[in-house]
Amino acid sequence: MFNVLVVDDQPPIVNAMRRVINQIPAGWLHQQACNVTGFSDPAEALQSLNEKPYDVVVADLAMPGMGGMEFLRKAQQLQPDATRIIVSGHGSFPTALAAINETQVFRFVPKPWNDKELQLALTQALLTTELQRENQQLADSVRADTNHADAQAASLRKLEAEYPGITRVDWDDSGAICIDEDAL
Numbered sequence: 265m266f267n268v269l270v271v272d273d274q275p276p277i278v279n280a281m282r283r284v285i286n287q288i289p290a291g292w293l294h295q296q297a298c299n300v301t302g303f304s305d306p307a308e309a310l311q312s313l314n315e316k317p318y319d320v321v322v323a324d325l326a327m328p329g330m331g332g333m334e335f336l337r338k339a340q341q342l343q344p345d346a347t348r349i350i351v352s353g354h355g356s357f358p359t360a361l362a363a364i365n366e367t368q369v370f371r372f373v374p375k376p377w378n379d380k381e382l383q384l385a386l387t388q389a390l391l392t393t394e395l396q397r398e399n400q401q402l403a404d405s406v407r408a409d410t411n412h413a414d415a416q417a418a419s420l421r422k423l424e425a426e427y428p429g430i431t432r433v434d435w436d437d438s439g440a441i442c443i444d445e446d447a448l
């Protein structure tokens with residue numbers, strides 16, 4: 265299940281986004297559903313970021329008190345791996361560029377949004393987040409395997425230094441191990 269955080273100062277907008285996100289076809293998300301948590305208060309949303317991991321954070325750009333950019337900066341510090349999306353009716357190119365450069369926003373969705381476009385943006389964000397996590401797990405696994413292989417190689421070098429020739433095996437053409445009886 266994917267966790268999505270939606271923050272907008274207007275509760276009806278939060279509810280509308282929740283409805284649209286919950287209608288994303290299951291096939292788009294590998295048969296996974298979205299658990300959408302919504303807040304109209306950015307401070308409460310930040311508290312939620314301290315308590316629960318999110319895959320995607322969607323925030324309105326123009327909110328009283330704490331604007332969307334400030335909220336996303338703080339959200340990025342709390343959960344740097346969560347993908348960020350801005351939804352705004354007040355966006356301009358410089359604003360969108362600042363959002364991308366300052367908080368690595370994945371998408372900038374204009375208000376009023378087209379439901380399918382919002383669903384596609386969320387789907388792309390969720391699948392990108394999932395792919396990044398899988399890549400991280402694979403990289404961690406490769407590092408662990410490399411560390412294990414390095415430790416084995418160090419053990420073999422130590423053993424070879426103490427008992428020269430012990431790590432060498434002679435094989436015949438049939439694949440059998442050849443033992444030099446004189447060396448015994």
